Every structure is written in C-alpha cells, then in structure tokens.
Amino acid sequence: MTARRPTVVQVAERAHVSIATVSRVLNGKLARPSSTERVLAAAAELGYVPDATGRSLRMGRSLQIAFAVDDVGNPVYTEMLSGVEDGMAGSGSRLSVASTGHNPADLMALIDELSRGYADGLIISPLRRTPELIQALVDAAVPTVVVGSLDAGAPLDTVRIDSGLGVRQAYEHLVDTGRRRIAFVGGPPDTAPGSARLNAFRLAGSEFGCAGPVVQAQGFTVTAGEQAWLELAGLTGRRRPDAVLAANDLLALGVMRAAKSAGRRIPSGLAVAGIDDIQFARIFSPSLTSVSLKARERGRLAARLLLGRIAAPGAPTRTEQVEPELIIRESTS
Amino acid sequence: MTARRPTVVQVAERAHVSIATVSRVLNGKLARPSSTERVLAAAAELGYVPDATGRSLRMGRSLQIAFAVDDVGNPVYTEMLSGVEDGMAGSGSRLSVASTGHNPADLMALIDELSRGYADGLIISPLRRTPELIQALVDAAVPTVVVGSLDAGAPLDTVRIDSGLGVRQAYEHLVDTGRRRIAFVGGPPDTAPGSARLNAFRLAGSEFGCAGPVVQAQGFTVTAGEQAWLELAGLTGRRRPDAVLAANDLLALGVMRAAKSAGRRIPSGLAVAGIDDIQFARIFSPSLTSVSLKARERGRLAARLLLGRIAAPGAPTRTEQVEPELIIRESTS
DNA sequence: TTGTAGGCGTTATCAT
DNA sequence: ATGATAACGCCTACAA
Numbered sequence: 001m002t003a004r005r006p007t008v009v010q011v012a013e014r015a016h017v018s019i020a021t022v023s024r025v026l027n028g029k030l031a032r033p034s035s036t037e038r039v040l041a042a043a044a045e046l047g048y049v050p051d052a053t054g055r056s057l058r059m060g061r062s063l064q065i066a067f068a069v070d071d072v073g074n075p076v077y078t079e080m081l082s083g084v085e086d087g088m089a090g091s092g093s094r095l096s097v098a099s100t101g102h103n104p105a106d107l108m109a110l111i112d113e114l115s116r117g118y119a120d121g122l123i124i125s126p127l128r129r130t131p132e133l134i135q136a137l138v139d140a141a142v143p144t145v146v147v148g149s150l151d152a153g154a155p156l157d158t159v160r161i162d163s164g165l166g167v168r169q170a171y172e173h174l175v176d177t178g179r180r181r182i183a184f185v186g187g188p189p190d191t192a193p194g195s196a197r198l199n200a201f202r203l204a205g206s207e208f209g210c211a212g213p214v215v216q217a218q219g220f221t222v223t224a225g226e227q228a229w230l231e232l233a234g235l236t237g238r239r240r241p242d243a244v245l246a247a248n249d250l251l252a253l254g255v256m257r258a259a260k261s262a263g264r265r266i267p268s269g270l271a272v273a274g275i276d277d278i279q280f281a282r283i284f285s286p287s288l289t290s291v292s293l294k295a296r297e298r299g300r301l302a303a304r305l306l307l308g309r310i311a312a313p314g315a316p317t318r319t320e321q322v323e324p325e326l327i328i329r330e331s332t333s
Numbered sequence: 334m335t336a337r338r339p340t341v342v343q344v345a346e347r348a349h350v351s352i353a354t355v356s357r358v359l360n361g362k363l364a365r366p367s368s369t370e371r372v373l374a375a376a377a378e379l380g381y382v383p384d385a386t387g388r389s390l391r392m393g394r395s396l397q398i399a400f401a402v403d404d405v406g407n408p409v410y411t412e413m414l415s416g417v418e419d420g421m422a423g424s425g426s427r428l429s430v431a432s433t434g435h436n437p438a439d440l441m442a443l444i445d446e447l448s449r450g451y452a453d454g455l456i457i458s459p460l461r462r463t464p465e466l467i468q469a470l471v472d473a474a475v476p477t478v479v480v481g482s483l484d485a486g487a488p489l490d491t492v493r494i495d496s497g498l499g500v501r502q503a504y505e506h507l508v509d510t511g512r513r514r515i516a517f518v519g520g521p522p523d524t525a526p527g528s529a530r531l532n533a534f535r536l537a538g539s540e541f542g543c544a545g546p547v548v549q550a551q552g553f554t555v556t557a558g559e560q561a562w563l564e565l566a567g568l569t570g571r572r573r574p575d576a577v578l579a580a581n582d583l584l585a586l587g588v589m590r591a592a593k594s595a596g597r598r599i600p601s602g603l604a605v606a607g608i609d610d611i612q613f614a615r616i617f618s619p620s621l622t623s624v625s626l627k628a629r630e631r632g633r634l635a636a637r638l639l640l641g642r643i644a645a646p647g648a649p650t651r652t653e654q655v656e657p658e659l660i661i662r663e664s665t666s
Numbered sequence: 667t668t669g670t671a672g673g674c675g676t677t678a679t680c681a682t
Numbered sequence: 683a684t685g686a687t688a689a690c691g692c693c694t695a696c697a698a
Contacts, residue, residue, distance in 0.1 A: 005448060005474065007691055018669045023693055032667060052449040053389045054691030057674050062386060064429070064451075072415050073612065075408065082405050085432060094451060096397070097430040099418060115338060117675095118385040118397075118427065141338065222616050253616055260618055279406065280613055283555050283586055285593055340675055351685040356677055365683060387675030390690050450691095 006046040007054075014042035026050065063093045065306060066119035068110055070127045072099045074220065074250060075278040076295045077125070080147065083299025084123055091307050093120070102219075104128065108136060115141035121306045123147065123299075127191040127220075143309040145302045148192055157305045159298045159320045163193060163275065164200030166291035166324035167245065170273045171204040173289070174243045177332055179271055181212040183241035185228040185251050187220045194220075197247045197275065212241040217251055225254020233262055242270060243332070249274035249281050249290055256284065256331065271332040277325075286330035294322045339379040340387075347375035359383065396426045398639060399452035401443055403460045405432045407553065407583060408611040409628045410458070413480065416632025417456060424640050426453070435552075437461065441469060448474035454639045456480065456632075460524040460553075476642040478635045481525055490638045492631045492653045496526060496608065497533030499624035499657035500578065503606045504537040506622070507576045510665055512604055514545040516574035518561040518584050520553045527553075530580045530608065545574040550584055558587020566595055575603060576665070582607035582614050582623055589617065589664065604665040610658075619663035627655045 008019040015022065015038040025031050025039040042048075056062045067084055069077045085095060096119055100107040107126065114122060122140065125147035126133060134154050137144040145157045174182050184201040187194035198214070205211025215231045217224035225246060232241060232255075244259075246252035252274030256266055264270045266286050274281060277292035301320040309315070341352040341359075348355065348371040358364050358372040375381075389395045400417055402410045418428060429452055433440040440459065447455060455473065458480035459466060467487050470477040478490045507515050517534045520527035531547070538544025548564045550557035558579060565574060565588075577592075579585035585607025589599055597603045599619050607614060610625035634653040642648070 005450070008693090009691085019692085020669060020671095020694075021667085024668090027693080030667080035667080047448075049445070049448040051691050052451040053386060053395060054674095055693080056386045057390050057676090057690090058692045058694090060674075072411050075411075078405050078408075078411055081430075082432070094429055095431065096427055097414075098428065099415070112382070115380075115382045116385040117338070222612075257616055257618060279555075283590055283617075285590060285618060341677095342675085352676085353678080353685055353687090354683085357684085360677080363683080368683080384675050387690095388677080390674090390692090391676040391678085393690070 005051070006048045007051070008048075010046055011039065011042045011048050014046060015039045061120050061310075062118055064096050064119045065093050065303070066096045066098060066110075066114065066122045068107065068122060068124040068126075069097065069099050070102070070125070071220070074248075075280060076248070076276045076293070079278070079295040080125065080299035080302075083296035083301075084303045085299075086296070087300040087303025088307070091303075093307070104130075104133075107133065111136045111140050117141070120310050121145070123302045123306055125298075127188075127193065129192045143306065143313065145306040145309065147298050147302050149196070155317050157309055157318050159301045159305065159322065161293050161298060161322045161324055163291075163293060163324065164196055164203070166275055166293060166326070167197050167200035168204045169324060169326040170245055170275065170289070170291050171201065171208065171210075173326055173328065174245065174271055174273060174332060175208050175210055177271065179243035180210050181238075181241045182210050182243045182245055183212040183232055184214045185225060185232075185244055185246040185255055186214060186216050187224075187247040187251065188218065189216055191220075194247060201245065212243075213239060217247070220248045220250055222250045222254040222257070225251035225256075226258040227254075229255045229258035229262070233259070244270065244272045246272070246274045249276040249278045249288060252288055252290070252331075253280070253284060256286075256288065267330065267332050273332055277327050281327070282329065284331075289329045289332040290327055292325045292327055294325070298322055338384070339381045340384070341381075343379055344372065344375045344381050347379060348372045394453050394643075395451055397429050397452045398426050398636070399429045399431060399443075399447065399455045401440065401455060401457040401459075402430065402432050403435070403458070404553070407581075408613060409581070409609045409626070412611070412628040413458060413632035413635075416629035416634075417636045418632075419629070420633035420636025421640070424636075426640070437463075437466075440466065444469050444473050450474070453643050454478070456635045456639055458631075458635075460521075460526065462525045476639065476646065478639040478642065480631050480635050482529070488650050490642055490651050492634045492638065492655065494626050494631060494655045494657055496624075496626060496657065497529055497536070499608055499626060499659070500530050500533035501537045502657060502659040503578050503608065503622070503624050504534065504541065504543075506659055506661065507578065507604055507606060507665060508541050508543055510604065512576035513543050514571075514574045515543050515576045515578055516545040516565055517547045518558060518565075518577055518579040518588055519547060519549050520557075520580040520584065521551065522549055524553075527580060534578065545576075546572060550580070553581045553583055555583045555587040555590070558584035558589075559591040560587075562588045562591035562595070566592070577603065577605045579605070579607045582609040582611045582621060585621055585623070585664075586613070586617060589619075589621065600663065600665050606665055610660050614660070615662065617664075622662045622665040623660055625658045625660055627658070631655055
C-alpha cells in the first residue's frame with residue numbers, strides 16, 4: 001500500500017532484458033524460452049501487475065463500460081445491472097455505474113463526461129427519450145447502447161422490448177378472467193414507458209372494450225401508486241374498476257397496498273397487475289401478476305451489443321428484440 | 334465519435350501559447366488575462382475536454398472508487414450504493430461497481446485487481462470477514478474502508494453498526510408486545526452478520542427468557558426464509574413460536590409469506606420482525622417491523638472516510654459508528 | 667529474438 | 683508570466 005508498485009522497468013532489470021521483451025512476454029508474444037522464463041520469474045517475484053492507466057493511455061481504451069441508471073431504487077434496474085455484468089463477464093472490462101437521478105441535466109453532464117475518455121462505451125435505459133438526449137447519445141464521444149425503443153432513424157444499437165404487447169397480454173388476461181372495468185395507472189406521460197404503455201392500454205381498450213378510468217401517477221414509485229389509488233377509490237357505480245393495470249410493478253404494489261388498506265379484497269374485489277416482474281412481485285401477498293420485461297436479459301444483450309460495437313465501430317447498427325412474458329399470480333386469479 | 338479529440342497541444346496552438354500555459358489556465362492557476370482569455374476561447378471553440386487517462390497517469394490517481402457488493406439482489410446494498418454516491422458527490426471521483434457474487438475467489442481477485450491502479454480506493458461490506466480477507470484488504474494496493482465491525486487490531490477504516498443492539502431492540506419489542514416464544518431465523522453462521530445476530534439473540538434470550546427455536550437459513554434471501562418457515566411450521570405445543578425474529582428483512586419477508594400461505598395470521602397468530610429496514614418493508618402487508626441499520630448513511634460515511642483516507646494516507650485509522658433504529662410496523666402490533 | 671526510442675495526454679519543474 | 687521539457691507506465695514500430 002505504501003511501496004511504489006513495480007513497473008516494466010523493474011521487471012526488465014531483474015530479468016536482465018529490455019522493457020520491450022518484458023511487455024512482449026507478458027502479452028504472450030513470442031520470445032526465447034530462457035527470456036520468457038526469466039521475465040515471468042521476475043514479474044512473479046516482484047508481484048508485478050500491469051498498470052491499467054498506463055495501458056489505457058497507450059491503447060486508447062479504458063476497459064471500462066458506463067451504465068447510467070435513472071432510478072437505483074427500482075429493483076428492475078438492479079436486475080438489468082446484474083445482466084450487464086453477466087454480459088461483460090470475460091471481456092476484461094469493468095463497470096462504472098452512475099445514477100443520474102431524475103435530473104435531465106445530470107444525464108447530459110454524464111454524457112459530456114464521456115468525452116474525458118474514462119469509459120469505452122455507455123449503456124443507458126433512459127426514462128425520457130427526448131430528441132436532445134438521443135442526439136447527445138449519437139454525438140457522444142463513445143458508442144452508446146440504448147435499452148429501449150427508438151425511432152428507426154437514430155443510428156444507435158438498441159435492445160427493444162414491446163412493452164405495449166406486454167400491456168396487451170396483461171389486459172387480455174384480465175378480460176379473460178372476467179374483469180370488465182379495467183383502470184390504468186400510468187407513469188409520467190412524458191416518459192417513454194409512460195406513454196407507450198398508456199397508448200397500448202387505450203388500444204387494448206378499444207379492442208376489448210373494458211377500459212376504465214386512467215390515472216397518471218407522478219412517478220414509477222410505490223408512493224405514486226398509493227396516491228393513484230386514492231384517485232381511483234372514490235369512483236362508484238359504473239366507474240368503479242374491478243381491475244387495475246399499472247404501468248410498472250412499483251405502481252402496482254402501491255395500488256395493492258392502498259387498496260388493501262382501504263378494505264378492498266384482492267383479487268376477489270379488485271384484480272391488480274403490474275409490469276416488470278421484479279423479484280418482489282412473487283413475494284407480495286397476494287403475489288403480483290406481472291409482465292416480465294426481461295430486464296436481466298436486456299442488460300446482458302446490451303452489454304454484448306456494446307462490446308461488439310467497441311470492437312467494430314463501423315459495423316451497421318444492430319437491434320436486439322426481447323419478448324415480454326405474462327406471469328400469472330394470485331393478484332388476478 | 335470518429336474525430337480524434339483535441340488535446341492541450343491543439344488548444345495551445347490555437348491560443349498561441351505553450352501547453353504549459355494551457356494547463357495552468359485550465360487548472361485555475363494565475364496567468365495573464367489576455368492569455369487566459371485566449372486559452373479559454375480556444376478550448377471552447379475546439380470543445381476541448383481534459384483526458385481522464387492522461388491526467389490519471391500523470392497524477393497517479395484514477396479518480397475512481399470501487400464498491401464491492403456481495404449481493405446486488407438485496408435492496409440493502411442498493412441503498413448503501415446510493416449512500417456511497419451521496420458521499421462521493423462533489424469529490425470528482427466516479428464509482429466502479431463490482432458484485433462479487435457468493436464466490437470468495439471473486440472477491441480476492443477483485444482485491445488483486447486493485448493493484449492495477451484502476452481505483453484509488455475500495456469500499457466493501459463483506460458478508461464473510463475471514464482473516465485472509467482482512468489481511469488481503471490491509472495489504473491491498475489502495476486504501477479500503479470496511480462497512481462492518483472488525484477486530485480492533487486491523488488497521489482499516491470502518492463504519493460500524495451494532496447490529497446486536499438492533500437484534501436486542503427487536504427482541505425487547507416483541508417481549509413488550511406480549512410474545513413469549515420468539516424463534517430466530519438466522520443467516521449462514523459463517524457470515525459476520527449471521528453469527529453476530531445469532532449471538533445477540535442468544536444473549537437477549539438469556540436475559541428475557543423468551544427464546545424459542547433457532548433455524549439457520551442457507552442464505553439471506555426470501556427463498557431461504559420460506560424454507561426456514563417450513564422448519565418452524567411443524568413445531569407444536571410449547572415449542573410453537575408466537576414470534577419470529579429474522580436476521581434480515583429478506584428472510585423475514587420469506588417467513589411471513591410462507592407463514593401466511595400456511596394460514597397463520599400476522600401479527601395476531603405470529604409476529605414477525607426483520608433487520609435492515611429495506612424500502613419494501615413498509616410496503617408489505619402486513620408492513621414489516623424492522624430495525625434500520627442505516628444502510629444509506631453507512632454508505633455515505635464509508636465514502637467520506639475513504640475520500641479522507643485517500644487525501645491523507647498516513648492519518649490514524651478512523652471508525653464511524655451508526656445507531657440502529659427500531660421501526661415498528663404492522664407485523665408485530 | 668531483442669533493444670532503442672517514440673508517443674499516448676497530462677501536469678509540474680525549472681529556467682527565462 | 684511563460685515556455686521548453688521531463689515524467690507518469692505502457693506498447694510497438696523499427697532497427698539491429
């Protein structure tokens with residue numbers, strides 16, 4: 001911790017070779033067996049480990065990947081992060097995590113920071129996909145992979161999932177199980193998932209004809225879900241919903257909690273379904289029916305995509321598609 | 334993304350000064366106003382941003398902090414991570430996250446990796462504090478802050494919390510609310526929190542005399558908690574517990590879920606309390622009584638400690654202490 | 667096969 | 683106040 005770490009120079013001296021030979025041996029290039037042996041021995045004795053910064057400077061690669069996450073409090077991002085780590089396994093790169101909070105400026109600052117060269121690429125799953133953000137990502141100093149659907153125009157690698165299809169699956173399931181007045185608790189409408197899922201709900205509503213009231217929550221949080229329930233709770237008669245479809249699991253959990261406190265029975269009095277299938281969805285009582293958006297798999301794919309892009313910067317942009325999957329649990333059956 | 338980024342050389346040429354002056358101006362050292370102005374203008378026009386790698390090499394600092402987490406699936410670590418980010422705010426350093434899984438070798442490899450100089454320090458909250466691990470941390474290439482209690486001997490900065498006191502608080506609360514046969518669901522006994530909390534439970538038991546059966550779970554997970562309940566469920570008569578104290582919230586949630594499925598009423602038939610006070614503890618039904626171990630605060634303090642250590646490597650080791658806090662909710666009252 | 671030397675981008679010393 | 687230059691640790695032509 002105190003002693004200065006040995007460098008190629010120390011190793012070279014000890015092995016009685018030049019630093020070039022040291023570097024070659026350590027990087028697996030060919031060298032005379034005797035030299036190889038001496039270098040390896042010297043390196044081992046000295047406890048030599050190549051310096052990441054020196055190597056980065058020389059190679060022009062930091063061997064780091066940045067992952068920007070909007071809301072660390074949402075388990076879905078933890079799962080995605082876990083997937084990113086999986087996808088990076090064996091790549092030799094490390095993971096730099098930045099939570100950008102809910103401040104768009106933070107995110108822009110992060111993208112700017114990339115031009116410092118501390119990461120070779122960025123994985124991002126932005127809640128708000130504004131044109132400015134997309135443009136910033138396209139112009140970023142390093143390649144970016146977006147987890148989320150983009151207009152075909154943007155020259156960016158993406159990992160997509162049709163969350164609208166997920167909404168439809170949940171909706172259909174609610175109808176199949178006899179619900180006839182399905183309320184929707186949407187996320188903030190200015191977010192990509194917020195608007196996409198609301199649209200899908202409206203579409204499903206016009207097809208199946210069981211759409212009930214729509215509430216826009218302030219965020220994708222449990223608290224917002226609880227508040228959303230308050231708006232729903234007052235409705236009576238024909239406006240009173242027999243099911244709630246929420247734009248994500250945290251909202252659904254909030255709705256369930258508030259509805260239960262208010263004396264509603266779930267699922268007999270009210271069915272509730274969410275989206276994301278976070279790990280806790282299974283644990284709740286009643287356990288929450290939810291549409292898995294395969295966060296982990298998306299993270300894994302994003303990492304593969306990014307590593308591929310870094311290896312071949314000129315290759316045509318790619319898109320990976322993942323399919324949503326309805327997981328039926330107690331809250332609807 | 335394609336064009337090579339400008340360096341001090343470009344800026345210097347454009348401003349008609351030397352690279353030394355560019356560096357000085359950009360780092361806020363004194364310079365003639367006219368030079369300052371020209372340099373700033375040139376830098377702005379070129380969109381110059383200092384390269385992190387070049388700076389790191391020269392400064393001998395990577396401006397990165399590593400955070401090693403045993404189990405990303407446990408929200409308590411997400412909260413701690415969040416605290417670490419808070420504590421690092423404004424320091425100019427970035428956060429590198431590595432989840433070491435449950436493989437001790439991974440962790441050792443991570444510590445070895447530190448000697449590559451990719452981080453200036455490490456924050457770690459290890460489940461298993463073996464002598465080998467502690468020694469490795471002491472010998473690590475960069476300073477380490479341990480979130481957890483260590484023997485006084487180890488020359489490491491630490492953030493402590495008396496989780497035994499937390500166990501006692503919960504135990505006392507259960508006794509106060511009339512429970513007379515308190516079961517304990519402990520984590521793996523070879524982990525630091527596993528053994529510390531079990532010991533505290535035994536101590537409280539001998540003091541208050543209401544200790545019931547003890548179950549050792551395989552891990553600190555919901556699933557392990559569900560399995561633990563299975564062991565408890567068969568007990569009858571005098572061995573049948575009227576309360577369960579679990580070594581962490583995930584275990585407690587698992588116990589609650591399994592007990593409810595088995596028809597036990599909570600808290601009337603069985604009281605359940607956990608430890609950690611993860612965000613979801615509040616959301617469950619019934620909401621979970623838990624002892625907050627201030628994960629976020631501990632993360633924040635760890636970051637401060639580490640930054641201080643990096644700034645003053647020779648300073649005496651420090652320990653921050655945080656107090657546990659019992660949060661009473663529905664699962665016990 | 668091996669060594670010398672240059673350069674990646676930055677900061678800091680030492681003259682001027 | 684400023685400029686030339688060295689140095690951080692590494693890899694890799696290029697020359698021998």
